[in-house]
Amino acid sequence: MALQYLDFEKPIIELDQKIEELKTFNLSGITNVDDEIKNLEAKRDKLIKDIFKNIGNWQITQLSRHPLRPYTLDYIELITENFIELHGDRLFMDDKAVVGGFCFIKDSSGGYRQRVLIVGHQKGRNTKDKMCRNFGMPHPEGYRKAQRLFKLAEKYSIPIVTLIDTPGAYPGLGAEERGQSEAIAKTIYTLLDVKVPVLSIIIGEGGSGGALAFGVGNKVLMLEYSVYSVISPEGCASILYKDVSKTEEASNSLKLTAKDLYGLKVIDGIIPEPLGGAHKNKVLASDNIRKAIIENLGYLKKYDGETLRNDRIRKFTEY
Amino acid sequence: MLLFKSKNGKKEQGKLAIPEGLWIKCPSCSEIIYKKELERNLEVCPKCNYHFRINADRRIDIIFDEGSFKRLFEDIMPQDLLDFTDTKKYKDRLKEDSKKTGLTDAVISGEGTIDKIRVAATLFDFNFMGGSMGRVVGEKIAKTFEYAIQKKLPVIIFSSSGGARMQEGIFSLMQMAKTVAFVSEFKKVSLPYISVVTDPTTGGVSASFASLGDVIIAEPKALIGFAGPRVIEKTIHQSLPEGFQRSEYLLEHGMIDMIVERKDIKNTLKNLLLLLVNE
Ligand SMILES: [Zn+2]
Numbered sequence: 001m002a003l004q005y006l007d008f009e010k011p012i013i014e015l016d017q018k019i020e021e022l023k024t025f026n027l028s029g030i031t032n033v034d035d036e037i038k039n040l041e042a043k044r045d046k047l048i049k050d051i052f053k054n055i056g057n058w059q060i061t062q063l064s065r066h067p068l069r070p071y072t073l074d075y076i077e078l079i080t081e082n083f084i085e086l087h088g089d090r091l092f093m094d095d096k097a098v099v100g101g102f103c104f105i106k107d108s109s110g111g112y113r114q115r116v117l118i119v120g121h122q123k124g125r126n127t128k129d130k131m132c133r134n135f136g137m138p139h140p141e142g143y144r145k146a147q148r149l150f151k152l153a154e155k156y157s158i159p160i161v162t163l164i165d166t167p168g169a170y171p172g173l174g175a176e177e178r179g180q181s182e183a184i185a186k187t188i189y190t191l192l193d194v195k196v197p198v199l200s201i202i203i204g205e206g207g208s209g210g211a212l213a214f215g216v217g218n219k220v221l222m223l224e225y226s227v228y229s230v231i232s233p234e235g236c237a238s239i240l241y242k243d244v245s246k247t248e249e250a251s252n253s254l255k256l257t258a259k260d261l262y263g264l265k266v267i268d269g270i271i272p273e274p275l276g277g278a279h280k281n282k283v284l285a286s287d288n289i290r291k292a293i294i295e296n297l298g299y300l301k302k303y304d305g306e307t308l309r310n311d312r313i314r315k316f317t318e319y
Numbered sequence: 320m321l322l323f324k325s326k327n328g329k330k331e332q333g334k335l336a337i338p339e340g341l342w343i344k345c346p347s348c349s350e351i352i353y354k355k356e357l358e359r360n361l362e363v364c365p366k367c368n369y370h371f372r373i374n375a376d377r378r379i380d381i382i383f384d385e386g387s388f389k390r391l392f393e394d395i396m397p398q399d400l401l402d403f404t405d406t407k408k409y410k411d412r413l414k415e416d417s418k419k420t421g422l423t424d425a426v427i428s429g430e431g432t433i434d435k436i437r438v439a440a441t442l443f444d445f446n447f448m449g450g451s452m453g454r455v456v457g458e459k460i461a462k463t464f465e466y467a468i469q470k471k472l473p474v475i476i477f478s479s480s481g482g483a484r485m486q487e488g489i490f491s492l493m494q495m496a497k498t499v500a501f502v503s504e505f506k507k508v509s510l511p512y513i514s515v516v517t518d519p520t521t522g523g524v525s526a527s528f529a530s531l532g533d534v535i536i537a538e539p540k541a542l543i544g545f546a547g548p549r550v551i552e553k554t555i556h557q558s559l560p561e562g563f564q565r566s567e568y569l570l571e572h573g574m575i576d577m578i579v580e581r582k583d584i585k586n587t588l589k590n591l592l593l594l595l596v597n598e
Contacts, residue, residue, distance in 0.1 A: 169526075169545065169546075170554075171545070171546030171550045171551045171554050172546075172551060172554060172555055173551065173555060173559065173560075173563070175545070175546075176544050176545060176546065176551065176563070176564055177572055178572070179530075179572070179573075179574050180526070180544075180545035180546070181525040181526040181529075181530045181543075181544065181545040181574075182530040182531075182574060184526040184527075184545065185495075185499060185525075185526050185527050185528070185529075185530040185531050186530075186531070188495060188496055188499045188527065189499050189502065189503055189531060192496070192499060192500055192503055193503055208483075208492065208523075209483075209492070209495060209522070209523055209526045209527075209545070212492055212493075212495055212496060215496075216496050228489060229488065229489060229492070230483050230485055230487075230488055230489060230491050230492040230523075231483075231485050236405075236485060239485070240405035240406070240485055240486070241405045241406060242406060250405075253401065253403055253404070253405070253488075254401075254488050254489075255401055255488055255489065256488070256489070261489060264400075264489065264490075266489050266490075266493065312500075313500045313503060313504060316493065316496040316497050316499075316500045317461060317497055317500050317501065317504075318497075319454070319457070319490055319493035319494065319496070319497050
């Protein structure tokens with residue numbers, strides 16, 4: 001369990017463990033320790049608040065990669081109904097680092113009426129799953145599957161939501177052989193061009209071109225503790241600073257947090273995370289994402305397809 | 320081993336006796352080439368056909384009709400929006416490379432004629448911060464497309480770039496979206512966009528407009544790819560096959576249309592334009 005805590009989260013472990021112990025004790029029904037639990041929980045929450053008040057870019061980068069952080073399929077499970085995953089690029093294979101499918105999303109009235117296509121990067125939870133998902137690093141086939149689904153969504157006038165969470169597109173032999181560059185370029189082209197609303201949300205790691213391929217929405221939002229950058233702090237430290245110990249410094253220079261990028265007007269909004277990060281309360285994190293989707297699609301749906309396409313072109317020609 | 324007579328007439332081993340500035344060693348076959356001869360041969364090794372990297376000005380000389388190229392958008396200057404410092408200040412790097420190359424940033428854009436056919440063009444210069452793409456490069460490419468739409472001209476972009484300019488952080492990443500957006504806009508006019516990729520073209524440049532040409536032409540043996548070979552080797556823990564990510568490899572895998580030698584590029588472009596531009 002201790003492995004699932006980041007270094008700066010460690011002070012929280014002791015209190016978390018005590019609370020767990022008391023809860024088990026409570027179940028035995030011998031003595032009522034409810035008050036004691038409440039006390040400790042308040043103490044823990046204050047501690048988390050204090051820790052998160054002074055959280056830096058490097059800590060946020062670590063949170064964006066937290067081993068317990070919810071991934072695309074976790075959010076899909078919590079906010080959608082009747083999700084039907086579609087597979088394959090019809091050219092070579094099915095890339096499991098990218099998932100996509102149509103579903104209904106719970107709207108403001110509590111009903112499931114809003115149809116969407118969700119396409120996102122997918123990381124794995126355990127070792128086997130991580131390998132299967134290639135650590136969320138797509139091959140060209142993942143991007144080509146996405147292009148195929150984007151065009152299907154356009155055909156049915158269904159809005160597109162992309163969830164971004166990748167260290168980057170995979171730098172491997174087969175990926176190069178089968179045209180990783182072309183796959184990314186064409187995905188950007190396709191997503192800019194579709195005549196439906198596109199909402200892009202960075203939910204974890206927004207790593208370089210592999211992230212941008214899904215990032216050209218009419219609106220681009222970030223979860224509070226996600227990051228978005230042209231290169232990882234580690235890569236930046238090693239290439240530009242020629243010193244891997246400068247990783248934290250690089251994370252500051254790159255201005256990669258939601259707050260930084262909102263300040264630079266690169267993103268349109270920040271979706272708040274629960275106290276301590278999305279992994280502390282997946283249900284609440286999911287609901288915040290759901291609300292953001294409903295609100296933004298509600299706004300974008302007022303426009304016709306051609307206007308939405310031109311809006312994206314205009315938006316990205318302004319950088 | 321190559322032997323030649325040095326200026327003072329003494330026979331010496333080539334490697335030790337290259338008089339500064341007059342001779343150059345081919346990095347591919349190690350032939351010692353007289354610089355004037357290399358220039359006459361368009362910076363291509365006469366022995367092994369190795370294409371030396373050339374700067375944007377030199378490429379303009381080779382491609383465009385003499386005196387026809389007019390530079391455009393020269394007033395777009397780089398900015399240090401993130402106040403970025405690594406081992407050096409970004410501002411200082413810009414100054415140094417500007418002094419070194421005589422350029423304001425890593426591309427020259429403009430209009431010229433190729434065998435009397437008018438085209439809008441952007442040419443990368445690898446000597447300016449490795450041809451990296453920041454906001455000036457993105458903006459000049461955007462303006463090139465915009466200008467071509469207005470004037471109804473074909474577009475040719477000659478790439479040579481290590482990818483995104485990391486010192487501009489997220490703004491360099493956004494140039495990928497920006498340039499692709501203009502490729503998309505350019506389809507409004509039914510005119511050719513030709514992408515010429517030269518050594519090296521990788522990262523954010525390769526993964527955006529450079530891979531979206533109606534026709535993609537590469538110089539022989541140019542390194543073209545998304546990730547650099549060293550990054551790939553580090554990731555997969557194995558050495559890469561001979562010729563991997565070179566033009567010939569990309570042609571074989573269907574990623575480019577053709578490989579054209581430097582001496583033939585002007586003629587190939589002319590012929591393509593004659594076919595694709597409807598008068
Ligand atoms: Zn040679």
